[in-house]
Amino acid sequence: MKHILFALLMGFTAIGFGQNTLSGTITDSNKQPLIGVSIYFPDLHKGNVSDETGAFRIADLPDGNVKVTFSYVGYKDQTLTVNVKNQPKIEVILIENTHMIDEVIVSTAFNKLQSQNVMKVEHASVKQLQRQGITSLIDGITNVPGVSQVSTGTSIGKPVIRGLSSNRVLVYSQGVRLENQQFGDEHGLGLSDSGVESVEVIKGPASLLYGSDALGGVLYFNPEKFADANKISADVSQKFFSNTLGSSTSAGVKGSTDNWKFLGRGSFNTHSDYQIGDGDRVTNTRYNETDLKAGIGYSNSQVSSVFRYNFNRLDLGLPEDGIGEQSTSKNTLFPRQGIDSHIASLHNNFFFGKSTLDADFGYILNDRSEFEDSNDPSLHMKLQTFNYDLKYHFPAWGKTELIAGTQGMHQTNTNSGEEMLIPDAQVNDFGVFATANHDFGSQVIQAGIRYDNRHITGEAAGIPGDEGSFEALDKSFNSFNASLGYKLNIIAPLTLRLNLASGFRAPNLAELTSNGVHEGTNRYEIGNQNLKNEQNVQADLNIEFKNEHFEFFVNGFYNHVNNYIYTLPTGEIREENDVYAYTQDNAKLFGGEAGIHFHPHPVDWLHFESSFETVTGKRDDGAYLPLIPANNWNNTLRAEFTIKKWLADGFARVNLNSTFSQDNVSGFETRSPGYALLNAGFGGKVKWGKSAFDVTVNANNILGKQYIAHLSRLKNDGIPNIGRNIVVGVNFAI
Structure with a gap:
């Protein structure tokens, strides 16, 4: 074959x-x-x-x-x-x-090595994250300092970057802006780790490159590469999860010539209800996921084009009764969600001698249904998004690089179920920008400016004043943003980076139009059509030192957000729920991350890694912001080794992840005690005759600690997070 x-x-x-x-x-x-x-x-x-x-x-x-x-x-x-x-x-x-x-x-405009980059961007390979026994892609990226998640069990996770989440964090997959109704509490990332090579994390406003909704940062997932020229390969992998009695199967094939290349990959994940520390299972946290990816590319001396397609189907149970019926079934109960996501992208690079044009186009269909007590959806939303991204790289002028571009998006949301969370609506984005990079040798300066317009129209629905009714909507939001960055190599191993950037976020449809009970928070929420743009300015300072045996980094940030959108109680009660209305106030977030990596001579195979992260969020009136992650201290002792001729790229690790108590909470949150989780793992490439395969064995939360994360959406019901979980993975190259 x-x-x-x-x-x-x-x-x-x-x-x-x-x-x-x-x-x-x-x-x-x-x-x-x-x-x-x-x-x-x-x-x-x-x-x-x-x-x-x-x-x-x-x-x-x-x-x-x-x-x-x-x-x-x-x-x-x-x-x-x-x-x-x-x-x-x-x-x-x-x-x-x-x-x-x-x-x-890749996520920054000039595609440089991290050591050359003006902006500090965190990079993590999915292979290394999988070696830590992750249960999902969102679970993996929380190992990056400064990144957390708002979770509902093990199946639903929303990324949080330095205390900002929901529509304030932009996600890119296959080079395409991911749009999946991310305003909703029960709307997770919806991406499989199968066929993803790495993730890049921009921690701070990236509106200069990405427009609205990148106010808090960007998660940029890089797909797996095509095969090397004139080669073809295939692989099969299998993982087992003890806690959820789950499995994850993936198989792929890819090949290339000098001009053409292709790849295809399929995966299936299935999990039962997760088990807490005392052995009980949390009812209806089970889920099933099917993921298919394909790609084809062509390149010659004038053009490089790559088309990729991803289909993802999720069948998610929504926990409602907490510790209820005990079962190891993988068939979801009611209520549940069914989500079909289609992502198609076309990336083109045109070469004109000394200049190039990048022309990227994308289409996303997010088809989301919620089933309350039958297979007829009570809620059914279809979100279709078309986007384009054009960047022209001007001929280099000495050591100065200049890029100018335009981006845009056309989006439609339609409802066909009995219930409506947001109205039928259209969103149109248009933006233009320019950015330049100048290299002085030991110093680099990068600057840019951008203008954006977002136009939102929504249809009136229902009887005015009734629950679930919406007024007609026609709003435009405009914003100018800029960034300035400076990198200095103080001495050979010591680097300083200083960045100042602004960002913005237009209010989303839920914030503008809500009129009904929000099941995820048990509140009756009322939108506000008078909301303004969220506009922020963030200053970042990064200092890092790297030599052959020792590395350290310190990141500090201060983020001021004008017109921060949040909800406040009105004192009313509707439909037996307290009423909350959307409002705005200025806010500030500050904190940072610090870490070391020590691998002493002559035992270079032994590594000690330690990182600490902290963030504080407050409104101008002194009240704390909601959904701010607790301080975290993560320590890992890791060994890398080879055993004769039968084990290569071997590793063994012991990890202690300590989360501190979170006492700085908003008015409708409760405090969360701290906890520490002990994890361990080992693995490597096993050589068996002429064959070789990768094996990993990880045990997370070894002691079966019973704990509740501050950002868990099951916290209000007193439901703990996942208990002990042993993950065994095998990957065969064919």
Whole structure:
């Protein structure tokens, strides 16, 4: 089967063959050839590896400047900008460095290595997150300092970045802005970790690059790469979860020629109700997930195009009775949600000699149904989103890079169920921006400016004054935003970054139009059509030190938000629920993260990592903001090793994750006591004859601690979080 697919791919390469080829050799500092070095062109979505002599060759490349990254385990990554037409052959020397990792950052405009980037962006590979025994993608990213989640059991999680969540955090998947009715408390991330390579976290306003709703930050999920040129591969993985008696199965295949590439992946996850520390199960927290991903790409010397498609189906139980009927069934009960999500993206890079144009287009359909007591949906919403993103990279002027672009979105929401949370509505976004980066050697300055307009129209529905009725809506929101960043290499291992940026968020439909009982909070909520933009300014300071055996970082931030939107009680009671109305006030959030990574000589295989994070959020009247995560201190002792010829890339870890009590709560929250969770794991690549497979075994919350996270939506019912969970994973490459 693999040979047939490869033959079909080779047959297509006769179309549009380019003329530029880059070749060369890769050696270490002693001039010894390095075998298996990854050579990757991020703008072209293509790559290869060096052969047994350290040589490589990649054909069909553009005429102008193009970025290429060389990466190899145990060596510093190196990124070069080469003009293949003028420099068709190069020699690359990689410098040995066992522990420092330097990734190319895709979520920022200039796609630089993190060490070159003006903005501090956290990068985490999904493989490393999976080695920590995560139960879901959102569960994994909470291991990134400064990132938390508002959770409903193990199935629903909403990202929180430095105390901001919901529509204040923007999520990108496959390079497309994810829109899935994220205003709702029961509306989680809705992404599978299968087929995702890494996540990048921008902690702070990113409206300059992404427009409205990036006021609090961005989660940018990078999809898995295509196969190296002229190769084809397949893999199968299986994970088992003791707590939920769950399983996760994934299988994929991908292949590439010099011009064409394709991939396909499917996965299925199924879980029973999760178990708390005393052994009881939380009724109807079970869920099932089906995920399919596909991609096809083509590149030559003038253009690179990639089309990707993702279908995700979720069948989610909604816990209502807490510790009720005890069952290990995976068939969801009522009430439940059924969600079908379709994400299609088309990414194009056009090369015009010294300049390039990125033209990206996306379509998302989020089809969400809620079933109360029968298979006829009581709530049914369809959200369709079309978006575009055009960026023109001007020819470099010395060490100055300039990008100008425009972005836009057309969105429609339609209801067909008996109930309506928000009205039928349309949202249209338009934005233009420009940003520049100048490199002075040890110093880099980056600045930008942007203008946005959002126009929202909503249809009137119901009888005025009745629950579930909506007034007609026609509102426009405008905003100017800017950013300024400065990076200084004080001395070789010590770097300082200082960033000042503004961001904005237009009120969402729920905040503008709500008129009814919000089941997730047991409140009757009333919207406010007079709400203004949330507008913030945030200052960030990052200092980091890295040498061969010791690393530390300190991040501090101060975030001032004008017109922060929240709810206040009115003193009324409707439908047997207290009435809350949306209002605005200025607010501030401040705090940061700090951490160390120590791997002493001569025991370089032993690592100690420790990080601390804190955030405080207050309104101008002194009251605390809701949904602010508690302070957290995370400590890990990790060993990396190889055992003779049968285990490679081995690891073992012990982790103590300590969450402090949260006493700074809003008026309708309760305080949360602190807790500490002990976790451990081991694994690696097992070699069995000519075969090899990856194995991981993790035990999280080993002591079965009974605790309730401050941001758990089951906290008000006194329902604890998940107890002990043993996760076993196996991955076979075919």
